[in-house]
Amino acid sequence: MQKEEITYRGAVYPWHCDHVGHMNVMWYVGKFDEATWNLFHRMGITAKYLRENRRGMAAVDQHIEYKRELHAGDVVTVRSTVLELAGKKVRFRHEMVNEGTGEVSAVTTLIGVHLDTDARKACPFPAEIAGA
Template structure:
C-alpha cells in the first residue's frame, strides 16, 4: 500500500493538529488518534445515509464491536493529517472498514484503524439489520474498494461472522 493508493480512498476528515494534542513524549497522544478516527467514521456514516436525522427518526444507531490500531509514524503539532477510508465487507447487520491517517505534512502513513461496527436498534439496545437503502450504499462503496489492486493490511482477528459474545 502506497500513499497514492491511500489518497485514492474517500477522504472523511482533515485536520491540523493543535499543540494540546501532544503528550509527554512530544507527539500526538493516542486518544487523539481515536478522535480523528471517530470524526472519519461520522463522515463515512453520513456518506452512506447513517445520518443524525436517520438515527433520530428511526431510533437507530451504530455500535463499535471490535477495533485494531496500527501506529506507523509520529504526528506532531502543526502537521495536517487526512483520514481516508476503505470498506472491507458487510453482512446484514455489520460493516467492516479501515481508516488510514496520512500525515500530509510528511507524506507518510501515520496510523490505521480496522473496525467492525453494527447497525443497532436503540429501543432494544441490540444489533439490527441495515435498512436496504443504506445496505445498497455500503455495497456501492464495497464494490469500488474490491476493484482496488492492493490488499488492505487487516489484522486477521476481525470477522463479519456472528459472535455469541456480541
C-alpha cells in the same frame, strides 16, 4: 468494497501532544471517530436517519497500527474504505496520512454494529444503506 475517500482533514495542536511531544493515542482515536461519522453520513447513516428510525451504531472491535509519529503543526488527512457491509455489521478501514511528509501515520480497522435503540440489540441495515 467501496473506493477510498477522504473523510477527515485536520491539524495536530500542541494540546494533542503528550509528554514526549507526540500526538497522544486518544487524539488518533478521536480523529478516526470523526472520520467514521463522515463515512457513515456518506453511506446514509445520518443523524436524521438514526433519530427518525430509532437506530444507533456501536463499535464492537477496533485495531490500530501506529506507524509514524505526529507532532504539533502536522496536518493530517484520513481516507476511509468500507470493506464489508452485511446484515447487522459494517467493517471499515481508516488510513491517517501526514500531509507534510506523505507518510501513513496510523491505520485502523473497525467493526460497527447497527442497533435498534428501543430493543437494545443489533438489527439489519435497511436495503437503502446495505445496497450503498
